[in-house]
Amino acid sequence: MASTSTSMRTSTLETLGLGTPLEAFRNGRLPVDTASLVDQVFGPANDRGSMVISGANGIVGAGKMMQFASRLQPYGVTIVGLDMPNAPDGIGHKYPGLVASFGPEAAARIMGGIVQLKYDGKTLPPALAGFTPRFLLEAIPEILEIKRAHYATFRAAFPGIEIRSVTSGFPSRELGVGVAHPAFPHEINKVFEIVEDTPSAITQLLWSMGLIPMEVGDHWSFILDVLFCGVALAALRYHETTNTPYWKIDKYVRKYFGPNPLRAHDAIGAKGANFLTWSCLHHLSKEYGPLFEPTADLTERKETGQTWYPPNHFRPLVDWALTSDDESEFQVAIAGPLIQMTALMIHERRSHLAHMNAIGEICAQFRSGLPAMIRSLGADKARSLVAAYHKQEPTAAASAWHADALDRLNEPEWQQLYVNAEHDGHIGVVTISRESYNGDVDAELNRAIDWLGAAKIDAVILSGDFHLATQLVGADTSEFYPALDDVKAGQSLSERWTSTARRLHTDFKTSVGVITGKRCLGGMLELMSHCHFVVATNGTQLGLPEVTLPVVPGMEGCHWNFRKARKADWPKLLTMLLSGKSVRAEETVGWLVDATGSMDESLATAWAIASGTSGIARRAFDQGALEGLPEPTGLPAAEGPSLEAGRKAILDCARASCGAPLADALSIQAKHSAEFMKTAACRKGRVGSEFIKTMAI
């Protein structure tokens, strides 16, 4: 088989020096393994060194202590937390979270791998040498001179030690060490912005442990901080000119863009966060001009540490509604600078566009990453928003506006932010890098299928991208908002997404859905189920939690798998649908998935199936009207009328869509799904509540 392959655009894995997903499938294994990388970074088991986190009790340090301890403890790597004697205990505060995630025994084991040492900030404690530090993750205050002195101290004591800074703002070239900038909340967010010349063993180790390192350019403030501080600055500037209260601006930013930038500052801790945002913007304004100039209130609050939201006893009393003209002005005030900042980063080629996009979504809570937002606006509209912004803030036009960075929106790097495809002339691999399914993913998936079709590829593997999407959680429920008021909108959404899913069934001779990671739920599982074969890694949780929202599965979850399963297994499918509970993949073989195994086994199995060399038989698929759907049994009593209504609607949909031929089932299930979304049960449920909280402000 040919060893070369071609792709729509560069895979993000390649930026880490890890090859492509197609290569992983073809090789039947992931490109690197954790054990070897631990040996490489910390030395062999008989001479295992330690990881030191300095500033270990701070917000970043304590979070990373938990994250690394839980992942490195099985390999016998001690995590040494270093901090000043008077630093309040940040690590102890993380313990309840550790127990909640891993259980008391594992939590105690993980904590057993942690050592805490105190020092005066200048002289390292003698006991540290006994732990043979090999990797220092520095999380001390953002003061350049202190950081440099800190590295010099460590290098003098432990020559050859690898050092990475968690800095959010200083370039690597100023620090003299590499950067691994993590995103909030630090104990659970897996993203690290990495600055280094070439992908290192440390970066690959992070990836192999399930973290999400992304290579970014070496600039004053990295992508996340440009976006996060940028949206906060835009919000503060809007406040400055209109008096709109911070809390209300936050609500409008969330409505139109996704983040709550000012609430986030308070949640992180206003004192530290205000300073970091000011520091980031201050340095950026020195580099790029007034576009990033901190406002007077931010400058004041970096000194005072005052929160942006009022205290509880002063919860907002007078509302602040925007007229439609105000809202247009508001959107210009927020989108304008963000587009300009994004164009600047694209001009500087700070990262793979998918990285820039994902950082916005995963770390800064943008509903759509900035490149995706710009793409949906179109270059002309995006530029006109910036022009309108420059009328509001004339000084921002003076520098750092690279309108030409938006010239190439039609190129694959822009067009395939969430979905990539590659093929070797025979087998195609389509990867999804967004954890939830939305309109953008749908459109990109269609383009990927078209691209493979144009290359006459008739076998395809569909999977997560092994990088940005560490799980597949289902549909992005914000896409349902228009359907809460409009049955036609709901039906159209369901039919559109289902039609895409059906292409996996109809456009290829063989299609294989590969499910890795922690879980695959809802719409993503429905999508995968449309493949002729489904392969999953052991332990992966599979489920259709729609009933708990409640919504009715709209990508054929109510009938498709019944057509592929034996009648005897229908009760299991029905229970899955009506309980909303997840099931371990290995318990679903034969009725939901076709094979399970370790990661490497799953990769190999999928490739073998796609190559036609596997002995696994394709399950029969009944396109006719199904008969004999059983009555549900063994379900726990519904907790509340919402779940009860959801169960009834899903059961009705299953009966109607299973009872119809395949050709009719698509529109039947779409109709059921759409009609339920307009009911009181749905509006009172999670989707309706989210809608009211987010959009009806």
Next chain:
Amino acid sequence: MSFKDSLYPRARIPYGTWGTSFFPAWQTSALAEVNIGQFAAESMNRILGLRRVPTAALDYLILGSTIPWHWKFWNAPMLAATFGRRIPGYHLEQACATGLQATLAAAAQVEGHGGDVVGVLTFDRTSDSPVGVFPERRAYERTFALNDVWENFGFDPATGKAMIATAGAAARKHKLDRREVDEVVFYRYQQYFEAKQSGFLDRVCVPLDILNLQGKLMGRIDQDTGVRQITMEALGGMRELDTCVTGGGQTHAADGMATLLVTTQERAAELSPRPEIDIRLVARTETRANPGLMPEAPSLAVQKLFAQTGFTMKDIAVAKCHNPFAVNDVIFSKLLNHDWKEVNRTGCSLVWGHPQGPTLTRSLIEGLEEAVDLGGGLVLLFGCAAGDVGIAAIFEVGDRARAGKTDRRTQ
């Protein structure tokens, strides 16, 4: 007009940067249930936002209110903090003269370079007013519990009389005719509803939405609730509570706020949507009537002011007063020999109520707006206050280009 002095030559009120809430009658709106100080401050922020004045422009804040409110101790700095500004300031009060006194104090602040843009924020909540408990060992009761609004209305410790009794006494002294008093009331309501109908009130009153603790709408303050059309017949049928005083001929308790700015001439031009309009304070005075004759105090104050300045009612383009009793206006008409129909042409506190702190602020804002409509001129503002006090002031609404040349003190 011969008087050319300006009391505070440096101070100006920037046109169109002001605003007031509606004044719902007590216990009829969500304002009955909130911290009125917080409401006032957030409303000021909202009003300034609507007027395109960033609160960052403020460098001082003067509060005026008369009824204790939650956390009053923390005063103007605290209320400024509710809209994100850490500026200094203080609180003052003088019963129903508070709104004018706060404006005068702001002008003095600007004049003395104590601030270039001084916010005046006046407010009161009469609904469910607090009860103060005052240990008093020398009293037979040992401890007084005083309902701040009603028990003060009902008892002037200096005279031992209720407010309403001063109206009756003044009506008797000036031999007022009940029918004329009723005609004033009827006309005042007509003036108010005509102003409302014309859209005039929409330029000064800002609708405000009140949120509950969960952030849901608790109520909308978009009417002077409690104000209803009235007929001569109904007025005539009302029982007299004292001489010439009926339920219709006196104001009612209300809740609300009003705000304006006082600044320098240069900053006024920057902040105002109509920089050509120049509003300055010309003169002020206060006086005190004999005990128990509060309704004649405003007239005495105006007479005193005219004596000081040489103005007469013929020089006045707009006259606005705080008239808690209709008898005030009839006495004014007699003492100043001026048709009461020519006063309060856009409404008055007799009709829209009496939250004390912001009452004269709203009257002033309405008066200045009316003067602008008339192409400028002098605005006379006057009213009574607890303790038989009368207060009066004259403002000039003029042309900015001309203002510098006519101000003797700046020459």
